[in-house]
Amino acid sequence: MTALERRLGTTMPPGYAEFMATYGEGSICDALYAWGPDRILESLDAARESWGESWFWEHPDLVPADFAAAVPVGASPSGDQVALVPGRGLVVLPRHSDDVIEVGTSYTDLVRWCTSGRLGAAHEVLWFESWAxxxxxxxxxxxxxxxxxxxxxxxxxxxxxxxxxxxxxxxxxxxxxxxxxxxxxxxxxxxxxxxxxxxxxxxxxxxxxxxxxxxxxxxxxxxxxxxxx
Known part of the structure; x- marks a missing residue:
């Protein structure tokens, strides 16, 4: 985790390290793909390049320049992107909407939001499947x-x-x-x-x-x- 944060130049959301240590990389309720450090680093350059070249989302005060240092931390099965914006928190970039959605500052906030019904179906039972x-x-x-x-x-x-x-x-x-x-x-x-x-x-x-x-x-x-x- 230290190597990841050193490479990114920012700290990961509260709860992320604990989640990875307990569960590792995998799928949460088939609603959120929880990425591990290696996948985050592998996706980093392509994600930032894509945000810089193909930006179409809107937000009252978040602009494309804020995503130059953003970090892709996950996705949904439908292609929605999850990003960490340093100094701001976690956001969802929907595939089928042009609104940037702020979901909180901790990894727990992200999991709760993605399984609450606002991204897809609401899940009363939370479950995880490992990719390990x-x-x-x-x-x-x-x-x-x-x-x-x-x-x-x-x-x-x-x-x-x-x-x-x-x-x-x-x-x-x-x-x-x-x-x-x-x-x-x-x-x-x-x-x-x-x-x-x-x-x-x-x-x-x-x-x-x-x-x-x-x-x-x-x-x-x-x-x-x-x-x-």
């Missing part, structure tokens, strides 16, 4: 929404259910180091299911896979790590 380990990732399709949800819930493997979106459910399953995300797609009523699990947790994963197959879902593909036999 290589996971097994699968996409499934088919089946009825209620049947699939009941099948996964019936396994009693999940410790929490994120129902922040009206069209989706995320079952958080530490027993397999991941989750099951169930989404009703628009239009023809098709169902999309995403499964993430760690390679060594094949037994609980096998129960999830069997439950999906039993209600008519089909595995469309797998990538990432391969399960450990």
């Amino acid at each position: 380990q290589q996971s097994c990732l699968e996409n499934w399709s088919g089946g009825e929404l209620d049947q699939v949800q009941d099948a996964i819930a019936g396994l009693a493997l999940h410790v929490a259910l994120d129902a922040s979106r009206t069209d989706a459910r995320t079952f958080l399953i530490p027993a397999m180091g991941g989750h099951v995300f169930v989404l009703r797609t628009s239009g023809d009523g098709d169902l999309y299911v995403h499964v993430r699990f760690e390679p060594e947790y094949v037994t609980p994963y096998a129960r999830v896979a069997a439950a999906l197959l039993a209600v008519g879902s089909t595995r469309d593909g797998r990538w990432g790590a391969e399960p450990t036999a």
Whole structure:
């Protein structure tokens, strides 16, 4: 952290070092990508160049010159950018809006804002998935929404259910180091299911896979790590 701040010439937000020490780099509620020091440094020059050449946001008193020393610290899955403006705090540069949004001065402020519903869906359950380990990732399709949800819930493997979106459910399953995300797609009523699990947790994963197959879902593909036999 000291090397990062020395390279940046500024201090990171309160709570950032503690968050990285506890959790590391990863995704918070699939709403905020929390970047580690290496990714921040790798993205620094390109971000500043982009802000200098393609600035279109507006703010009452923040101007493009303020971002010459700004630091990219994260992003959202939708392409919203998160930046630290030295002496000012953390801001969000939305992809689909031209307003600079100030979200606070601490990393906790950032997490709360990004999961509050002002960026996307509001999350009552906060969860984190690390990028440190290589996971097994699968996409499934088919089946009825209620049947699939009941099948996964019936396994009693999940410790929490994120129902922040009206069209989706995320079952958080530490027993397999991941989750099951169930989404009703628009239009023809098709169902999309995403499964993430760690390679060594094949037994609980096998129960999830069997439950999906039993209600008519089909595995469309797998990538990432391969399960450990």
